[in-house]
Every structure is written in C-alpha cells, then in structure tokens.
Amino acid sequence: MRVGVVTFPGSLDDVDAARAVRVAGGEAVPLWHGDEDLRGVDAVVLPGGFSYGDYLRCGAIARFAPVMREIVRLAGPPDQARPGLPVLGICNGFQVLCESHLLPGALIRNDHRKFVCRDQRLRVERTSTAWTNQYQDGEEIVIPLKNGEGGFVADDAVLDRIEGEGRVAFRYLDGNPNGSYRDIAGISNASGTVVGLMPHPEHAVDPLFGPDVAADGQPGTDGLRFFTSVLKAVLAA
C-alpha cells in the first residue's frame, strides 16, 4: 500500500505524515512539488506547513504546483459520486484542497487573529470516507490543532448543502478555536475520497509524542485511524 506525501517548499509536517503512514502499516512515498508523476501511489496526503511561504493566500500558489495537476485530475470533481484518488489535506493541505476546488469553502485568518496550538476535541460526523471509516459515527477524538488561518468559511447555501449531504466530516467540540462557521473542522467530497481538516491527525499516532494523555483516558493516538482507514479503503476499492 503506497501513500504519497507531497513536499512543497515550506511544507513542515511532511515527515510526520510519512511517519504516520508507516506506523499505520503503509509505505510512505515522497512526492516533490515539481513532480508531474505520482509514482503510482494509491492515496495522497497534502501535509501541513506554509507552502511557498503562504505570503499571498494560504495554498493559493501550491494549487498551481505541477504535482497538483495530476492529483486534481485523479481525485475527480468534488461532486462526482464515483470514488477517485483518496486525498487527505491536513491544515495547509486542507487550504490547498479548497484553493484547488477539490473541496468547497475557504480558510481565513483565525477570528482572534492569533496562531493557536492546542489539543482539540472533535466529533467525527462522517465515517463513510476513505480516511474515517475506522471511526464510529459521533465518536469524540482529541488531536492537535495548530494554525493561524484555520477559520472555515463558505456562504450559507454551500454550508446548507454540505450539511445536507452529510459532507461535514469533523466538528469542533469544547469551544470553536478559530471562528470556523458552524464549528466545522473538516469536510469531504461527495464520494468521501477527499477529506480536508485543520487539526493534525499525524501528530496523534504515538502516545509519547501526541496530545496529553489526560485522566479521562484519552490515549493520545486518536489520529492513527485516519491512516489505517485509507489502507482499508484502498484494499476494498
């Protein structure tokens, strides 16, 4: 099982995403932003970071990277029912997915104007995706969140539509950390192959280096099932 991890100049969490793929039992394949070829991978992770510095608008330049052409083509239009290439966009990767129109909406500066790094509680609201099929519907998980521009916005018609179609994948619990509309932390395309979220599942795959293990029994590895989910989805496809 080969999962590509894209490195743009300025990507930061590519090493962590590759590690998470390996911990889950997959093979992580490095993909360079200038590559036209996806090296035959079964799925792709767009990692966190600040692609090309993100001085313009987050993800706005990365969208035009050669590697994105093939990813966009294989992922397919966001509303098609037929499953395309599984793509997970984490943080900056989510921003790139929105800029690429693989997912609707946009990410803007946090409403409190500050970068925020915290252990974030989420509710998993869609488990029929390539990246969430190992979770229970409504399950609560804690994974790190760290962003300066993580406010998810879209107009009401779009929000109503993705809510109506059950495409909201994750919602923030215990307080909205960045002003995202309707507490939306992550969304998916119609077929469930493309998922984007601001929090970082790749930072919650090893109890020693993940979120605090609190007295309420959070194991600190809630992010691991993103990566086991995609292995299962690819096998089933």
Add this chain to the structure above:
Amino acid sequence: MTSANASTNTTDIVRAGAARVTDTVEHALRTPDVEQPWQVLGLKADEYARIREILGRRPTSAELAMYSVMWSEHCSYKSSKVHLRQFGEKVTDEMRANLLVGMGQNAGVVDIGDGWAVTFKIESHNHPSYVEPYQGAATGIGGIVRDIMSMGARPIAVMDPLRFGALDHPDSARVVPGVVAGIGGYGNCLGLPNIGGEVVFDPCYQGNPLINALCLGKLRHDDVHLAAASGEGNLVILFGARTGADGIGGASILASETFEEGGPTKRPSVQVGDPFQEKVLIECCLELFAAKVLVGIQDFGAAGLSCATSELASNGDGGMVFHIDKVPLRDPSLTPEEILMSESQERMMAVVRPADLDAFFAITTKWDVEATVLGEVTASDRLVGLWHGEVIVDVPPRTVAHEGPVYHRPTSRPAALDARRADVPDRLPRPTGPDAGAGLRELLLRMIASPNLCSRSWVTDQYDRYVMGNTALAVPDDAGVVRVDEETGLGVAISTDGNHRFAALDPYQGTLLALAESYRNVATAGARPLALTNCLNFGSPEDPEVMWQFEQAVTALADGCRELGIPVTGGNVSFYNQTADVAIHPTPVICVLGVLDDVARRTPSGWREPGHQLYLLGTTREELGGSEWAWAEHGHLGGEPPRCDLAAERLLADVLVDSSRDGLVVAAHDLAEGGLAQALVESCLRFGVGARVRLDEVCGRDGVDPFVALFGESAARAVVAVARGQEDRFVAMCAARGIPCARIGVTDDGPAGDRPAGDDVAGDDAAGGPALAVQDLFTVPLAELRRAHTSTLPAVFEH
C-alpha cells in the same frame, strides 16, 4: 523601509561620505587627512587610531564600516572577553569528556552517545525587539537557527526566554503581543517545535525587554562543520536571500548604544525576516552537508558580510578576495559600505572546491535558492574586497574578526547593595497562627494568578510544539524533551532559567541559583545533565557597578560548572540593557542540556492518576529574600537570596535521574518561584488530578511554619509522585544518598472529574470534585485554581 525618515541614521552618514567618489585604498592613501565619521559609527578615538595603526593609513570608508561593526560590543565581546576566559580555565577532564567542539565556534557541540551529537546556543535580540517587537523577535529566531545550521546540524527545537516590563504597564500591550506573534510567526513557519522558555515580568525591564532565543540542533559526529575558509583557489559563495538596506548597522549598532530619551527613531535599523526563505535554506544546507560539498560554512549574523568574510578568512589558513559588486541586491542603490554592513536575513556563505561547484549549484537550484560566487580563498594573509575592479578593502582578517579591542573595565561593588541586603523580608505580614488556613487559601489564589506565576498558555499556545513529531515534553513541564534518534529513543532535555531578583541581591549567588535551577529542571525530567550554554544580560559595561555584577556572575558560573562537572559550551553577552543610567537587574539566563537514553523514560510534571504517594525531597528553610511572594504581595526586594548548595543539587539530580531510569517515579516537579504551593498547583492542573497534602512532617522536621513550607523558595527541592509499590525502594534510595525525603500526601481524583488541561471551560466548583486539599488548612477545587491561574494574561492582552 524608506530612507526618508532615516536622516540621522548611520546609513545616510556612510552614504554621504561615500556616494560620489569610491573610496579606494589608493584614494585613502592619497587623502590621509579626510575627516571620517568613526564616532557616529560607534568607535572610540583610540579604536580609530588603532585601525590607522594596523593599516598604516586611514581606513577606506568600507574598511571603516567593517571595523566599526566588528569592533562593536555585540560582535567583539571587548568588555567581557577578559572575564569569559574563566570558562576555558576552570575546566576538569570530567567536563571535557563529552565536548566535541568548545567555545569560540558558532556553537558548542556535545557528544550524547551512539555517534550522535547536539549543539545549542542562546542569543539575545533585546534591543531590536524593543524597537520593533514583531520583526526583532522573529529575526532573533532566524539568527540563532542559522548559527546552529552553520555547525552542520539540523535544527530540532527552539525556546524563548523572555523578560518584559511590568504586566500592567501600557507599553507591555505593545511589546508582549508583538514579540510573541513574531516568535510564533517565524518559528512556526520554520517547522521547529517551541518546547519551553520563560516569560517574566518586572519593572526593571521597562524599556529594555530581554528577548533571548535558543536553538538546539542534532548531527552525527562526522558531520561537524566549522567556519573556516581553507584551500587556495576554493570558491567563496553567498547563498540565500538578496541583500537589502534592512538592518544596516542594526544589531551591531543598536546593541552597543543605550536608548536615550528623545533620540532619533531607530526603526530602519531593524532587520526584516522571511521565514519561508529560512526554511528552504535549512533544507538546502542539510542537502549540501549530506553531499559533502562544503569546505566551510558561515552564517550571516550581526555585521553581515563584514562578519562572514572576516571570520571565515580569519579562521582559515589563507586570505580571501571577494567582489562586493557581485552581491545580489534587493535595492540596487546600495553603496559598498552598506552592502558590507547590511544585516539582511536568511543568507549563508560557503567555501566550496571548484570541482564541487556543479553539485553545489544543483542543490541550490533544486531549492530555488540564489547562489553567487563572490570570490575565492587566496594564499595571502589579506582580506581583499573589490568594487567594480577597484580595491576598497585590504585588511588582515584577524584584526577585524578576532583581534578587536579588549577592555579591562573598572568594577565596583554597588553602593546600594548593603542596604538592600539588610532590608530582610521578616517584617512583611504573612498568614500565621491558628486561623492561618483561610489566609493561606486566599494567598494561594492570589499568588497563582500573579504575573510571574500565572499560566503561560496564552503565550505558549501561539507556538507550535508538535511539529517534527519528536516532542516528548514541552511547557509547562520543567524541561523540554525531544527525541534525537527515532530508532533508539535517544533524546535530550533542555531548560532555560534565570532569577533576576536573586541576582540583584547577590549576582554570584543568583547566578549559581540559576545554574542550579536549570540543572535541576533537566534532572527532574529524568535527563542526565551534560553541558550548558548561557545568555548574560546586563546593563552598561561602562558602569563599574554593572561590570562588578558581570564579573561576579561569570565567576559564579565558572565555579558552579566545575563543581557540577558540566562544561560551558558557548554563550552570548548582551550589554547596554539600560535606559539612561538605570540598568536592568543582572539577568544571567542559563540553559542546561541533559541526555536521556530513551525519551520514553522522561518524567512528566503532572499527575495522571489518583493514589500515588507524594514526597517532598530536600530541606525547606525560611528563605524568602527575593521570593515571588515578597515581590508579588509586598513589592519587596531585599535580604539574602536562598542559599545554593551544589553538592545537594548533584545528589538530588542523581536521585531524580536514577529513579526515572528505574521506573520509581511517575511524575516529578522542581520547586522554584512560588515554592511548594506553585508546584502542587501546576502538577494538579496539568491533567486535572487533585491531591491531599499534609505539611506537619516537613514543618516539624525543618522547623518552619506552613506559610514557609508552602511559599518559601529554598533550592535543591522537588516534589515527586512515586509509582505504586515502589515507595519503600524510593525512600530507601533517598536515605542511602542522604536526601531528605518526607511523605506529604497522595494524589486524589474527585468523583466529578476535572476537565483536561488547556480546556477553557472550567467545570463547576461543586464539593466532591477534584481539589487540592492541605490538611487542617484549606481546600480549593481545581476548577477554582484553574480559573485563577489561567485568567491573568488573557485579561490583559485579550480586548
């Protein structure tokens, strides 16, 4: 950055003197009596005379620019050198054992075993951060990261020891958010976890905040690179960002002058950072190291091209010729003097064999990093700079880089010190007697909400501590712990500490206490202390009383290191932290580094489960001089600081490290500012597990009252939670080593369950929830503690 509002800035003075005629060496010989602006550039009359003597003529304006920046206090250490020698003199074989590269290089390198080494260093960016908080703090990170890169290391973590004026001073609302955002904005974008540091508020830093930045890097033993230009014919290459007018004379000039009221605005002298360029530069450098195409490498720090060329040439075995007109510019109007002085960020200089040039450019091209051959290493002993073919610099490089002036500044014990020492805190009112409980409860809630003891999460939540996936501990734990080797779990712990009040009362003792605290913090996390670096922040060296404080601090650090058996690997001195004639309190910031064979063995500071026995290690004395209680409650600073017993610290560290290795403890927390009370509250709030505590055994044994037991700041103490079933073994280990050990209670979860740490939704205060209960004195629900502890900084900065 326009030059329009910089009319009195050094930029224009240099420009005015040089714009029309290129001041070549030949021209300088022809015009020996030209008036030169040495004074405005910060040189003293005898220093200018010395330059003329070295060169046998007047310097050209370009040479004058180079000497002036390189001979500034910031670059030359001219006032501190004579004292810093102690670090090299007071060393033992034990201290040398793990040192691969000692002082004098960009950063020291320490052997941590298995072929791995780490390098770490702190630098100050104090003055630029006061002028322009965001960019000053941001470029402080950028600079220290390039220092670590220039050793051949991959940067793996940063930390920021920060000191600001009073929390409620109006200017804090400008400086604090700007600095924090600058550190986050730059550091987060670099992908380096920020794993700790300090945030201290005190009026003594008003107008002179201390913005220190630390970077830690890892490398294999074979990969150590040094800054030296060797091998005739090897090429000198500038790579990274283009050179602009930003930071001309920035750090070098700013750090060498005291702010005067009503002076000209200095904004144009501060550098502007581009973290994306730096991130790309890091990855590019690491590929260059791996490809083994570098003979030497040097970062561009303060004094820019002047520093990089003169240090490389000075450290090498020959000379160097370089073409100043080949430097790629962002602003084509720059004069050669400005190019030599520019502190534009994100630039590096490499020395490369001609045969490796193609491989070098292949890597820089991959990363879209601009690289330009500026010149080459020569067989001469001169550093020669050309401007469109004409020689405008021709100097012996050592005289620029390493043989600057050395001062033996006069020292004098401060006249006010005796009165301050005599003003002991005994007379200050404190809760005592049979009704002390209610008073202690209220005092506890005020203390944990006070500016220096309240939760730092408003600051640290703006930093990424997760990136790289190797952070095993970070703030608010005692030390930051990162994994170095993914296969074995080998890792390191670091902690920065300093207590300006102790140092103000007694700079010798205060420095030892800072050293002891950092050492103890690292050991508390379970790491064996190995080495240290430091950042010595002081007022003007021209003030004999400041110089006396400095001498005391350096002597203490050298003495203390010998006693603890760990070497100083390098450091930084920041002078002129004063406004007019009022200096900051002496502030030595110490960073001890320790090693853990497996970071899985690290000891966290918080309690995770009920039912663990709590022990207090060490002796509590009535030591309240310089304490947080005296300052926060009474605005008092007087008396003697706590005594520092390094032999006891060493024993305590041994117990903490060994019991971590043997799995005897599940949590440990060092006692420092705020004493036992603060440590108990922090350990409770970390994961929302309370405790039932009794103080009678400690009070009876040590002859102190509950107030002193809770708020006294005696050193060499820690509170530990012992693993179930290991209590007898642990107590026996302490007894065998002569460490006082008293059982003070047990962790205790209430039936209601508190919310996890970092949650801003406080639960209700219903009786029966988790609480900190001190027997016979008071009980406080954790929700109430959390509210008090976490509200202070948001209340000031969120509006």
